[in-house]
Amino acid sequence: MIKLTIDNREVEAREGATILEAARKVGIEIPTLCYHQALTAYGACRVCTVEIIRKEWSRLSTACTYPVQKGIExxxxxxxxxxARKMILEMLLARCPNVKKIKDLARDMGIEKPRFELDNEECILCGLCVRVCEEIVGVSAIAFxxxxxxxxxxxxxxxxxxxxLGCGACAVVCPTEAIKAEDIKEIRKIPLWHTELKKRKCRLCGEFFAPEVEIDFLKKKDARLGEEIFETCPSCRKKELGNKILYTNSRRRKYV
Ligand code: SF4
Ligand code: FES
Incomplete structure (x- = not known):
């Protein structure tokens, strides 16, 4: 374990952990926008900037990418x-003046109106959508x-x-709600990507529940689960199968 100090508290963290992980573990909150614990850290938004002090020097760095080191403060x-955080949020607010999460973070830093010219974007280019599509879903349909x-x-x-695949994982992780997944009866739409896909009916209740291409993709990926599971909506699956399958995370399934 590595010992360091965060906000005057002695903290222990496993080797390889980041400052953000070490801080959160002991309940010290650092704001983030482009970080998701299931994805590789990217250091894009810089909202998590912290000061790192070692002996004579001090520098600013992003807590989500900086690994813990022995003796640092x-x-x-x-x-x-x-x-630094105020300037970063002021620039983000100028880019996305109507995004609630950014407005809230900026307000916490005492910024109501940025000094810079206002844009009207919703995307902060944090790359979470790109990473989730590549690392978790495994299709890399989105890119910079x-x-x-x-x-x-x-x-x-x-x-x-x-x-x-129209799975909507990008919409789930997007911190600014720039991506919206819409379900209109048998159609799943993700307007930002111009995606419009037909959904499949549950074999038990008859509800449309997931895009057909997503189901076919998952079937190929995990053929051992059998055809029926993929033709069944999540709530019927739960009723029918109970605890037969434990989902340990989004990629691995454990059989009991
Ligand atoms: S669309 Fe959302 S998740 Fe993707 S880069 Fe923009 S803000 Fe990040
Ligand atoms: S959360 Fe660390 S750089 Fe965005």
Whole structure:
């Protein structure tokens, strides 16, 4: 275990843990936007900036990417941190003035109106959607395109592509709600990606429950589970199968 100090508290963390993980473990809250515990940290938004002090030097770094090190002292709320975080949030608020989560974080730092010219974006280019699609779903249907002010997340396909499964994982992790998954009867829509997919009916209750391409993708991925499981909606599956399958995480299933 590694010993360090966070906000004057002695903390122990496993080797390889990040400052963010070590802080959260002892209940010290550091704001984040582009971090998700199930995904690789990317350090895009810089909202989690903290001050790291070792002997004579001190530097600012992102808590979600910085690994714990023996003897370092971390300040999550020093004047230096507050100044940096305030500037970061002011810029994010100027980019996305109507995103609630950013407005709330900015207000916590005393910012109501940014000094910069306002844009009207919803996406902060945090890359969570790109990472979840690649690392958890395993299809890489979303990617970053262009550079500088033209940079955006997008999909390299058009309506009804067979790349996007319409699973909605990107909408779940998006911190700004820029991505919305909509269910209209038998159709799943994700307007940001121009995705529109037909859903499959549950073999028991007859409700449309998930896009057909997603189900077919999962069937191929885990054929051992048998056809019926994939043709059954989550609530009927639970009623019918009870605890026969324990979902240990989104990728691995454990049989009992
Ligand atoms: S769409 Fe959402 S998840 Fe994707 S990069 Fe933008 S803010 Fe992040
Ligand atoms: S949460 Fe650490 S950089 Fe975004």
């Amino acid at each position: 971390v300040k999550t709320n020093s004047e230096k941190v507050k100044r 395109f262009n550079r500088g002010t033209e940079r955006e997340v997008n999909t390299p396909y058009e309506i009804n592509s067979d790349v996007c």
